[in-house]
Amino acid sequence: MKPFAYERATTVDDALALAADGGVFLAGGTNLVDHLRLGIREADRLVDISRLPLDEVTERDDGGLVIGAGVRNSDLAAHPLVRTRYPFVTQALVAGASGQLRNMATTGGNLLQRTRCVYFQDLTTPCNKREPGAGCSALEGFGRYNALLGTSEHCVAVHPSDLCVPLAALDAEVVVAGPAGERRIPFGELHRLPGDRPDLDTTLEPGELVLAVELPPLAMAVRSRYRKVRERASYAFALVSVAAALDVEDGVVRDVRLALGGVSHRPHRARAAEDALRGRPATEAELRAAIEAELEAARPGPHNAFKVPLVRNTVVDTLARLAEGSAA
Structure with missing residues (x-):
């Protein structure tokens, strides 16, 4: 490890000043x-x-929540307002890591997690995300975890965070501060698709610090669920995950929120599926047709084509359970 200086910030302004010449923010440190x-x-x-x-x-005042960037995952998962108003946030946090890691990891750090692609973490292999222009080993290599949606010839890695999937479904906002002042970023605009610059994970400017995540009031989030499919029951990154909230009246979908993890370079908001479901009967056939509309854009590789039916079945099962009134 290269030697580095260590400074402890006492205020936000102090942190921004210390980071102005290339400093890196350290919170829980579980990724960095x-x-x-x-x-x-x-x-x-x-x-x-x-x-x-x-x-x-x-x-x-409107019933939404402001979550400080330094809130530990354990505290956020256990918070009574989160558990009752946004249960899929709690479920995502608990599914994401062991108790020891949740005691250290922070909300802001979860937003900024980097991919767990095996080639990104292996310095002996080419990786455009780690070293722009080097090439993408995952295109022809081990591709079981690769993305289905929004890929490019430069990168097929997926975003690893569990928490970010329900945050995408909620249309959360991220509050940041930087050299140019404070600004708010809609959650869907925080993370980038790879394009020709997969090394840039987010739209944050250099030196910007995440201050908070704001959750809007959403009554139907009381009936929400996070489902995670992984290769082992202990803590592992998602092959596919689903965050869903559903509002059904007289058997018809009045509103729905749906986001997917493990399928894209960023948390994927399934807007095509949402649009296909609103105003339609909450039947299995309609649920299946809606997710098929979303998956029309999927571009699987030779080793991850199994993810397409996995997404389809997980979404249909999750929404069907919610439609029946079961979030268990």
């Missing part, structure tokens, strides 16, 4: 420290932001 050890990332200075006053969950 691994990458420093592996040599995937280097830093001249780590700016510790773990003591900043960003560790509270507060309720807005």
Whole structure:
């Protein structure tokens, strides 16, 4: 590991100033420290932001929530307002990591997780995300975890976060501060597709710090569920995951929110499926037709074609259970 300086920020302004000349923010460190050890990332200075006053969950006047970027995953998962109003957020957090990791990992850090593609983490192999222009080993190599949607010839990696999938379904907003001041980013605009710059995961500007995530009030999120399909029952990254909320009246879908994980370079909001379902009967045939509309854009490789029926079946089963009134 390359030697680095360590500074502890006492205020947001202090953190921004310390990071102005190339410093890297350190919160829980569950992703960053691994990458420093592996040599995937280097830093001249780590700016510790773990003591900043960003560790509270507060309720807005409209019933939404403001989640500080420093809120630990364990605390967020256990928060009574999160558990009752947005159960799929709690379910995603619990599915995402062991208790020890949840005690360290933060909300802001979850947003900024980097891919767990095996080639990204292997310095002996070419990877455009790690070294732009080097090539993408995953195109012809081990591709079981590769993306289905929004891929490019430069990268087929997937976004690893569980928490980000329900946040995408909720149309959350991300509050950030940087050298140019404070701004708000719609969640769907935070993460990038790979295009020809897969090394750029997000639309954050250099030196910007995530301050909070805001969840809007959404009554139907009370009936929501997060489903994660993985290769082993213990903590593993998703082959496919689904975050869904459903509002059904007299057997007809009034509204639906649907997002997918494990299928794209960013958390994938399934808007085509949502549009196909609204106003339609909540039958298995309609649910299946809706997700088929979403999967028309899928471009599987030779080793991950199994993900297409896996997405289809997981979405249909999740929505059918919600339509029956069961979030268990």
